[in-house]
Amino acid sequence: MTLQQQGVSSSLGGASRPIDAALRQRAAAVIPGGMYGHLNMASMPADYPQFFESARGARVTDVDGREFVDLMCSWGPVLLGHHHPEVDEAVARQAALGDCLDGPSARMVELAERLTGVVTHAEWAMFQKNGTDATTLCCMIARAATGRRKILVAKGAYHGAAPWCTPVLSGTTAEDRANVVRYVYNDLESVREVLDDDVAAILVSPFRHDAGFDQEIVDPAFAKGLRDICDELGAALILDDVRCGMRLAFGGSWQPIGVEPDLSAWSKAIANGYPLAAVLGNDKFRKAATTLFTTGSFWFASVAMAASLATLDVLERDDSVGMMRRSGEVLRAGIAEQAERWGFEVLQTGPPQMPYMSFVGDQDHERAIEFAAGALRNGLFLHPRHNWFVSAALTSADLDQALAATDAAFGELRHSLG
Amino acid sequence: MTLQQQGVSSSLGGASRPIDAALRQRAAAVIPGGMYGHLNMASMPADYPQFFESARGARVTDVDGREFVDLMCSWGPVLLGHHHPEVDEAVARQAALGDCLDGPSARMVELAERLTGVVTHAEWAMFQKNGTDATTLCCMIARAATGRRKILVAKGAYHGAAPWCTPVLSGTTAEDRANVVRYVYNDLESVREVLDDDVAAILVSPFRHDAGFDQEIVDPAFAKGLRDICDELGAALILDDVRCGMRLAFGGSWQPIGVEPDLSAWSKAIANGYPLAAVLGNDKFRKAATTLFTTGSFWFASVAMAASLATLDVLERDDSVGMMRRSGEVLRAGIAEQAERWGFEVLQTGPPQMPYMSFVGDQDHERAIEFAAGALRNGLFLHPRHNWFVSAALTSADLDQALAATDAAFGELRHSLG
Numbered sequence: 001m002t003l004q005q006q007g008v009s010s011s012l013g014g015a016s017r018p019i020d021a022a023l024r025q026r027a028a029a030v031i032p033g034g035m036y037g038h039l040n041m042a043s044m045p046a047d048y049p050q051f052f053e054s055a056r057g058a059r060v061t062d063v064d065g066r067e068f069v070d071l072m073c074s075w076g077p078v079l080l081g082h083h084h085p086e087v088d089e090a091v092a093r094q095a096a097l098g099d100c101l102d103g104p105s106a107r108m109v110e111l112a113e114r115l116t117g118v119v120t121h122a123e124w125a126m127f128q129k130n131g132t133d134a135t136t137l138c139c140m141i142a143r144a145a146t147g148r149r150k151i152l153v154a155k156g157a158y159h160g161a162a163p164w165c166t167p168v169l170s171g172t173t174a175e176d177r178a179n180v181v182r183y184v185y186n187d188l189e190s191v192r193e194v195l196d197d198d199v200a201a202i203l204v205s206p207f208r209h210d211a212g213f214d215q216e217i218v219d220p221a222f223a224k225g226l227r228d229i230c231d232e233l234g235a236a237l238i239l240d241d242v243r244c245g246m247r248l249a250f251g252g253s254w255q256p257i258g259v260e261p262d263l264s265a266w267s268k269a270i271a272n273g274y275p276l277a278a279v280l281g282n283d284k285f286r287k288a289a290t291t292l293f294t295t296g297s298f299w300f301a302s303v304a305m306a307a308s309l310a311t312l313d314v315l316e317r318d319d320s321v322g323m324m325r326r327s328g329e330v331l332r333a334g335i336a337e338q339a340e341r342w343g344f345e346v347l348q349t350g351p352p353q354m355p356y357m358s359f360v361g362d363q364d365h366e367r368a369i370e371f372a373a374g375a376l377r378n379g380l381f382l383h384p385r386h387n388w389f390v391s392a393a394l395t396s397a398d399l400d401q402a403l404a405a406t407d408a409a410f411g412e413l414r415h416s417l418g
Numbered sequence: 419m420t421l422q423q424q425g426v427s428s429s430l431g432g433a434s435r436p437i438d439a440a441l442r443q444r445a446a447a448v449i450p451g452g453m454y455g456h457l458n459m460a461s462m463p464a465d466y467p468q469f470f471e472s473a474r475g476a477r478v479t480d481v482d483g484r485e486f487v488d489l490m491c492s493w494g495p496v497l498l499g500h501h502h503p504e505v506d507e508a509v510a511r512q513a514a515l516g517d518c519l520d521g522p523s524a525r526m527v528e529l530a531e532r533l534t535g536v537v538t539h540a541e542w543a544m545f546q547k548n549g550t551d552a553t554t555l556c557c558m559i560a561r562a563a564t565g566r567r568k569i570l571v572a573k574g575a576y577h578g579a580a581p582w583c584t585p586v587l588s589g590t591t592a593e594d595r596a597n598v599v600r601y602v603y604n605d606l607e608s609v610r611e612v613l614d615d616d617v618a619a620i621l622v623s624p625f626r627h628d629a630g631f632d633q634e635i636v637d638p639a640f641a642k643g644l645r646d647i648c649d650e651l652g653a654a655l656i657l658d659d660v661r662c663g664m665r666l667a668f669g670g671s672w673q674p675i676g677v678e679p680d681l682s683a684w685s686k687a688i689a690n691g692y693p694l695a696a697v698l699g700n701d702k703f704r705k706a707a708t709t710l711f712t713t714g715s716f717w718f719a720s721v722a723m724a725a726s727l728a729t730l731d732v733l734e735r736d737d738s739v740g741m742m743r744r745s746g747e748v749l750r751a752g753i754a755e756q757a758e759r760w761g762f763e764v765l766q767t768g769p770p771q772m773p774y775m776s777f778v779g780d781q782d783h784e785r786a787i788e789f790a791a792g793a794l795r796n797g798l799f800l801h802p803r804h805n806w807f808v809s810a811a812l813t814s815a816d817l818d819q820a821l822a823a824t825d826a827a828f829g830e831l832r833h834s835l836g
Contacts, residue, residue, distance in 0.1 A: 023527050030530035032542050032704050037713025039521045051527075052519035060520050074518045077715055082516055098500055100492045100691035101470035102478050102799060103457045109441050109469075112448035124450050129547040129693060130714040140581060140589030149591045161712045162580065163558060168711035171558030173567045175593040242715075268715050273518035275547060275693050275716035286450050293586035294579045295455025296548040297495055297660075297686050298693035381520060 019063040023051045037161070038075055044384075045373035055082035058393040060381060068381035069402045071331075071355075073389035076243055076268035079324075080314055081393020087272045090310035091303055099303040107305040114312055115270075115280060119252045121260035122280035126289065128299050131242035131267035132160030134277040135203070137294055138263040139164075141281065142201035142236035145288035151238075152194060152202040154185040156210040159203060159240050159265075186216060188225040195229065201236040201263075202226050206244045206253030207350065211386045212365065214358055215350030223259040230262070236285060239264040242277070246270055246311075247353045247389070250321055252280075274307035320392035321353070327399060328352025328390045334403040342410040356387040367413065374409030437481040441469045455579070456493055462802070463791035473500035476811040478799060486799035487820045489749075489773075491807035494661055494686035497742075498732055499811020505690045508728035509721055517721040525723040532730055533688075533698060537670045539678035540698035544707065546717050549660035549685035550578030552695040553621070555712055556681040557582075559699065560619035560654035563706035570612060570620040572603040574628040577621060577658050577683075604634060606643040613647065619654040619681075620644050624662045624671030625768065629804045630783065632776055633768030641677040648680070654703060657682040660695070664688055664729075665771045665807070668739055670698075692725035738810035739771070745817060746770025746808045752821040760828040774805040785831065792827030 027050070028034040034050075035042065041050045049062035058081050060070045073079070080087060094107065112125035128134055139151050159165045163176035181199075184190040185208040204226060208216035230237040239261035244253045246269045254261065262285050267277035275298070281289060314320060329352045339346040344367075345360040359367040365385050372384035380402050382388050394402075445468070446452040452468075453460065459468045467480035476499050478488045491497070498505060512525065530543035546552055557569050577583045581594035599617075602608040603626040622644060626634035648655040657679035662671045664687045672679065680703050685695035693716070699707060732738060747770045757764040762785075763778040777785040783803050790802035798820050800806050812820075 019524075023524055026531065027527045030527065030534050030542050032544065032699075032707035035522075036544060036708070037711070037717060039713070039718050041521065050521055052516065052521050052523055054515040055519050056516075060516075063524060070520060072520050074520055075715065077518050082519075097472040098470065098474075098478075100495050100693075101473050102488060102490050102492055103459065103468055103470050104453075105470055106437075106441055106481060109445045109448065113444065116448050124448050126450065126454060129716065130551065132714065133548065136580065143591065144589040149593070161714065162554065163582075166711045168709075170709040170711075171562035171706075173561065173597055175567070175596040178593040179591055273719075275518075275719065275722075281450075288589075289450035290454070291586075291588035293455070293584050293588075295457070296550065296579065297493065298547065299455060300457050301691075301693065304693075 017049065017062075017064040020049050020051050023063060045369055045376065047373055047376055057081040057083070058391050058395070058398045068376065068379055069394070069398045069405070071380060071382040071388040071390065071402065073391050074273060075386070076389050077273040078391055079246060079269040080272050080311060080320060081391050082273070084272060084314065084393070086314055087307050087310045090306045091274070094303050094306035097302070100298060100301040104300040105302040107302045107309065108300060111305045111308055114309060115278060118250060118312060118316075119264065119280050120255045121252060121262070121264065121282055123283045124281055124286050124289070126279045126294070127305070128277040128279070129275050129296055130160070131265065131277055132162045132165070133296065134242060134265035134267055134279050135159045135165065135238075135240055136162055137279045137292075138236070138238045138265050139201060139203070140292055140294065141263060141279070141285050141289045142238060144291050145285050146200045146235060148198045148200040148235070149179040150181050150196070150199045151179060152181050152183055152191060152199060154204060154208070155182045156213070157185065157205055157208070158210065186219045186222045188222055191226065191229060195233065199233055199235045201238050202230055203238045203240060205240050206248060209243060209350060209354065209356075209387050214347050215354075215356045215387060217351070218254070218257070220257040220259070223254055223257055227259050236262040238262065241265060242267045244354065246315060247321065247324060248351055250315060270311065271304045271308035272311040274304035276304040276308055318392065323392045324353040324390045325351070327394045328355055330399050331355060331390070331402060335406055338403070338407045338410050342414045344410060344413070350387055353390045354387045355390065370413050370416065371409045374412040375405045378405035378408040380405035435467065435480075435482040438467050438469050441481060463787055463794065465791055465794055475499040475501070476809050476813070476816045486794065486797055487812070487816045487823070489798060489800040489806040489808065489820065491809050492691060493804070494665075494807050495691040496807075496809055497664060497687040498690050498729060498738060499809050500691070502690060502732065502811070504732050505725050505728045508724045509692070512721050512724035515720070518716060518719040522718040523720040525720045525727065526718060529723045529726055532727060533696060536668060536730060536734070537682065537698050538673045539670060539680070539682065539700055541701045542699055542704050542707070544697045544712070545723070546695040546697070547693050547714055548578070548695055549683065550580050550583070551714065552660060552683035552685055552697050553577045553583065553658055554580055555697045555710075556654070556656045556683050557619060557621070558710055558712065559681060559697070559703050559707045560656060562709050563703050564618045564653060566616045566618040566653070567597040568599050568614070568617045569597060570599050570601055570609060570617060572622060572626070573600045574631070575603065575623055575626070576628065604637045604640045606640055609644065609647060613651065617651055617653045619656050620648055621656045621658060623658050624666060627661060627768060627772065627774075627805050632765050633772075633774045633805060635769070636672070636675070638675040638677070641672055641675055645677050654680040656680065659683060660685045662772065664733060665739065665742060666769055668733060688729065689722045689726035690729040692722035694722040694726055736810065741810045742771040742808045743769070745812045746773055748817055749773060749808070749820060753824055756821070756825045756828050760832045762828060762831070768805055771808045772805045773808065788831055788834065789827045792830040793823045796823035796826040798823035
């Protein structure tokens with residue numbers, strides 16, 4: 001029996017996942033803490049894999065050969081599923097020409113035209129590599145345009161991992177955070193309380209998706225109120241669409257409620273997993289954007305832009321947003337029925353495409369963690385303390401397997417509680 | 419005659435490069451200023467292309483079909499040449515499995531092991547996407563380790579384009595720059611003058627490669643002096659190897675002079691053009707690195723890591739550093755002979771792999787700009803105000819064409835001066 005077959009044959013712990021265990025041991029020697037960042041599995045149930053081997057459609061396979069239906073989508077980037085044939089084809093075509101050249105290719109212009117055509121508030125585009133690059137650049141443009149310093153940010157909101165915004169203070173200075181001022185999401189009064197003539201921008205997420213908390217859909221009156229305040233103040237309204245962008249609405253996540261930001265930050269799903277970020281803006285902030293020096297060695301590379309163009313084509317043609325919403329609704333309805341049948345009171349919050357489930361009263365996420373471990377044992381990869389991501393690649397068979405896994409997870413949890 | 423054939427048939431200006439001209443016009447509508455960052459060709463001679471079509475080996479082709487021998491290598495990333503077969507093969511193998519998964523693949527561990535085996539000061543590795551990510555993270559780790567704030571940086575040095583380091587102040591705040599203190603490269607006394615007990619790190623480039631200035635090789639006594647100062651102070655010595663890394667020495671750019679930094683920042687060439695950055699560190703700074711939250715949506719993706727592993731294999735096996743040095747020496751000797759023959763006094767500075775040429779007394783780079791335009795007309799792509807980059811893909815024919823182009827450029831310059 002090969003190591004991998006042993007991994008497949010059982011999934012009851014580290015001993016049965018020898019390849020992952022060996023890689024974790026090697027990683028501990030050459031990577032601080034063995035891993036870092038949002039994909040560090042150290043605080044996940046023991047059975048979770050740290051290392052993955054491959055993926056296709058809505059299925060991922062870990063290094064020990066366990067295959068899962070994927071409800072995390074690499075924490076967002078995978079929108080149409082892994083190895084989407086049309087994205088792969090566009091990538092192969094561009095890669096055969098070139099990727100990182102002495103300048104951009106025509107793909108950059110095509111993509112800027114396409115995004116400004118699709119996203120209703122956008123009149124220009126700039127491209128980067130990280131979501132953090134995009135949120136940071138939005139703040140810089142707002143500051144350049146207004147000559148002011150302060151950025152208003154919702155308490156608990158995640159806008160990236162640069163010194164000014166990383167949720168952990170280690171390695172940052174007081175000066176890094178000096179111009180970040182906090183308000184409470186969906187609470188206009190809390191915004192008004194911190195206004196002054198040094199406010200360059202209000203930075204806001206499409207909905208409240210802080211990890212570890214029930215999600216909160218934006219109150220349209222709050223969004224409109226922010227727009228009004230920014231107009232009165234001459235400040236920029238910045239929508240951080242990094243996590244939600246192209247999953248909730250094709251025209252930008254606040255397009256359905258009719259509130260147009262001045263600047264928006266994009267990344268994750270816009271190129272179906274290929275590394276790309278973007279800032280989109282309106283003409284009011286175009287000139288300020290020309291005054292900055294911002295760049296990166298790989299920001300002009302063409303393959304990720306070709307992937308994005310193909311992703312947008314498929315999204316529009318197939319109404320992938322609608323597909324994701326419907327799959328999310330199927331999951332939500334199934335989970336609601338299962339929870340009731342197994343006698344659990346759960347809260348399902350957020351848009352169906354980015355579901356979050358919590359057990360009522362489960363303060364330390366103990367039940368959520370046990371539930372997630374149960375789902376994993378039954379072939380479903382999800383997260384106990386972070387919103388999930390639905391892809392457009394989920395088939396009926398995938399959804400059936402996902403719901404069979406959640407049903408089994410509820411059952412095992414009920415059994416363990418006695 | 420097609421538009422592209424027209425482009426090939428002549429290269430005397432915008433009118434003869436219709437595809438580039440049309441793309442620039444479209445870009446002006448949807449990209450602020452038409453382009454941004456280090457690949458913005460707005461300030462280059464009019465004949466320079468903004469948009470590229472393809473590349474192979476040491477040759478790049480612009481959108482109008484003009485082919486050039488490439489002495490910019492995408493401003494560094496291309497080390498072994500475009501479409502290096504072994505890198506392409508490793509990329510295809512990994513891409514067929516997966517790139518952006520729910521966690522890293524084994525490639526991440528393999529690459530961390532490989533880099534810590536190759537780079538003499540390194541005992542651990544962390545990966546990112548931009549050079550700026552790597553330099554910023556080095557500063558964060560130094561601050562976390564020391565509990566101090568100040569980073570000492572050489573006047574005029576480029577360490578990225580985040581608010582704390584971008585060379586243009588627009589969009590930045592005083593607070594962003596509050597903890598950056600300047601010294602003069604190769605001047606230990608200037609470092610000693612700004613020391614205090616709030617110094618977290620000294621950040622330094624392997625040699626002085628400020629754009630627009632003659633380059634200055636590091637004085638080994640300066641490098642050793644920085645090492646001593648950091649040891650006395652308990653501060654981190656950070657080597658910014660983003661631009662030079664793997665071009666000057668396989669073990670890190672200061673390995674040949676025997677000075678080991680605590681932390682080093684890498685990007686550009688380490689994956690032969692695939693988007694990757696890395697921080698390497700020693701054990702003294704390992705624990706501090708575990709206290710930060712730093713991450714990115716694409717930082718754990720496997721394709722760029724597979725490209726880096728293949729790049730390192732080829733580099734080591736073929737002594738690509740030696741190949742680049744020898745090609746650079748051929749260029750340098752040829753240019754020296756040509757300059758003398760045409761009656762120009764030029765300065766050639768920096769390592770042969772990263773050449774810089776200036777005309778003595780050419781304060782505003784006027785002659786350099788005309789020379790670069792002449793080189794371009796004759797089939798050689800280089801930069802009038804930034805160091806060039808030699809790749810290991812240059813063949814004898816490429817070198818011959820490059821030197822024929824520089825010879826013609828000198829000749830045309832002599833003619834235009836009368």
